Every structure is written in structure tokens, then in C-alpha cells.
Amino acid sequence: MLLHHNPASPFVRMVRVVAHETRQMDDIQAEVAAVLPIERHEAISSANPLGRIPALVTDEGHGVFDSRVICAYLAHRAGNTDIHPSTDFRVMTLFALAQGLCDTAVNLRYETALRPENLRWDQWMARQNERIFAALDDLEANWQAELAGVHVGSIGVAVALAYLDFRYPDLRWRDSRANLSAFYDSFSQRPSMQNTKPD
Ligand SMILES: N[C@@H](CCC(=O)N[C@@H](CS)C(=O)NCC(=O)O)C(=O)O
Structure with a gap:
């Protein structure tokens, strides 16, 4: 298999952690690509017309995207239903929450790092920050039982928190979120997390 990727992308990291946990890293040839939301990337677009x-x-020779589908594909390929329990709707909702957190954080990053300053939209940015904190509060309060397992839900949350540390070190998501901090401190020690850290 060939994976178009970039180690900085949290969506890519979720896929790589799943590949690692299901022992398929050696089956994947990695093609590193720099992507920008305003430029078409030829090689990526041949695998995913959305260019992501x-x-x-x-x-x-078939293209498989996005990260949710690739995670499901890898789990299916490995015959591992624990890592992607598609009928456990708590776990799948946790995965969606982690994905939404990453969507929000990545979009905010495009707005603050790439978009010309005079075109930035303060209200939109404020709403994205609000969304991030609401997701973090929900994770702190309501998902302890699910976060104890190793599956796409907990992987997604660990990767999302790592992305916040990577891109938003001043966000201080650990403050008054002891459960989430303890989860992350433990989960991030897994070899799959250690071996997929962005540089
Ligand atoms: N929902 C998609 C999101 C993928 C995504 O947004 N990837 C970003 C990198 S983190 C990207 O390719 N951005 C380039 C673009 O939007 O053109 C997934 O889960 O795969």
C-alpha cells in the first residue's frame, strides 16, 4: 500500500497509529507530501480527487480516503474489530468528536498561519476556539470509560490532544482537566504514539 502523508497532519497520524497497532506499518510505503489548502497536489489528487x-x-491500485475510511480499511485488512468497532456507537461517536476537534484545530491553523491577516475573521476564530474548549470539556466529563480502551476513539483523542500541544502550546488544555491529562500521559507512551510523533 502507498500512503500519501505528512507527519504534521493529525488525520495522517490517526491512520499511522492504527497501522502501528495492527502491525501493518511494514506493508505501507510512505510518500511524504507538503499540502496547502490553496494548491492542487498532482500525486495526491490522483489518489483522492479532493487533494487531501x-x-x-x-x-x-484503488484510492482510499479519508482518515476514517482508511482506519476502517486497515482494521478490516488486519481482521481486527476491536480497534474499529463499527457498531459500538459510543466509540464511533468518540472518534467523530476527535475528528471534529482536529478539523476545527486544522482550520484554525489555516486561518491564523496561512490566511492573509487583513482577511481574517475574528468572530469565526472565536467560535472555533469555543468549539475546541467545548469538545475538551465534554471529553473530560463524559468519556472516561471509553477512553480506557484502545480503539479509533481513544487513538483519535490522543492524536487530537498531541496536535493541540504541537500547534497550540499556549492553549493549556490540561488546566482543570485532570482526567484527560491522565489519559494522555498514559496513552501517549504507547509505541504507536511514540513512533508517529511529528518532527
Ligand atoms: N476529513 C479529512 C481531513 C483531511 C485534511 O483536512 N487533511 C489536511 C491536512 S491535515 C489537508 O490535506 N489539507 C489540504 C487541503 O485541504 O487542501 C480526513 O479525515 O482525512
Whole structure:
């Protein structure tokens, strides 16, 4: 399999953690790509017409995207239903929450790091920050039982928190979120997390 990726992308990291946990890293050839939301990338677009990473090309030559589908594909390929329990709707909702947190944080990053300053939209940015804190508060209060397992839900949350540390070190998400901090401190020691850290 070929994976178009960039280590800085949290969506890519979720896929790589799942590949690691299901022992498929050696089956994946990684093609690093720098992506910008305002430029078409030829090689990525041939695997995913939306031009986004992660984009996987199977051994049969089919493009598989986005990260949610690639995680499901890898779990299916490994015959591992624990890591992607598609009928456990608590876990799948936790995965969606982690994905939404990453969507919000990545979009905010585009707005603050890439968009020309005179075109920035303060109200939109304020709403994204509000969304991030609401997701963090919900994770702190309502998901302890699910976060005890190793599956796409807990992987997604760990990767999202790592992305916040990576791009928003001043956000201080650990403040008054002891449960989430303890989860992250423990989960981030897993070899799959250690081996997929962005540089
Ligand atoms: N929902 C998608 C999101 C993927 C995504 O936004 N990837 C970013 C990198 S973190 C990207 O490719 N951005 C380039 C673009 O939007 O053109 C997924 O889960 O795969």
C-alpha cells in the first residue's frame, strides 16, 4: 500500500497509529507530501480527487480516503474489530468528536498561519476556539470509560490532544482537566504514539 502523508497532519497520524497497532506499518510505503489548502497536489489528487491527505492507494491500485475510511480499511485488512468497532456507537461517536476537534484545530491553523491577516475573521476564530474548549470539556466529563480502551476513539483523542500541544502550546488544555491529562500521559507512551510523533 502507498500512503500519501505528512507527519504534521493529525488525520495522517490517526491512520499511522492504527497501522502501528495492527502491525501493518511494514506493508505501507510512505510518500511524504507538503499540502496547502490553496494548491492542487498532482500525486495526491490522483489518489483522492479532493487533494487531501491522508490518501491511501491499495495494492490493487484503488484510492482510499479519508482518515476514517482508511482506519476502517486497515482494521478490516488486519481482521481486527476491536480497534474499529463499527457498531459500538459510543466509540464511533468518540472518534467523530476527535475528528471534529482536529478539523476545527486544522482550520484554525489555516486561518491564523496561512490566511492573509487583513482577511481574517475574528468572530469565526472565536467560535472555533469555543468549539475546541467545548469538545475538551465534554471529553473530560463524559468519556472516561471509553477512553480506557484502545480503539479509533481513544487513538483519535490522543492524536487530537498531541496536535493541540504541537500547534497550540499556549492553549493549556490540561488546566482543570485532570482526567484527560491522565489519559494522555498514559496513552501517549504507547509505541504507536511514540513512533508517529511529528518532527
Ligand atoms: N476529513 C479529512 C481531513 C483531511 C485534511 O483536512 N487533511 C489536511 C491536512 S491535515 C489537508 O490535506 N489539507 C489540504 C487541503 O485541504 O487542501 C480526513 O479525515 O482525512
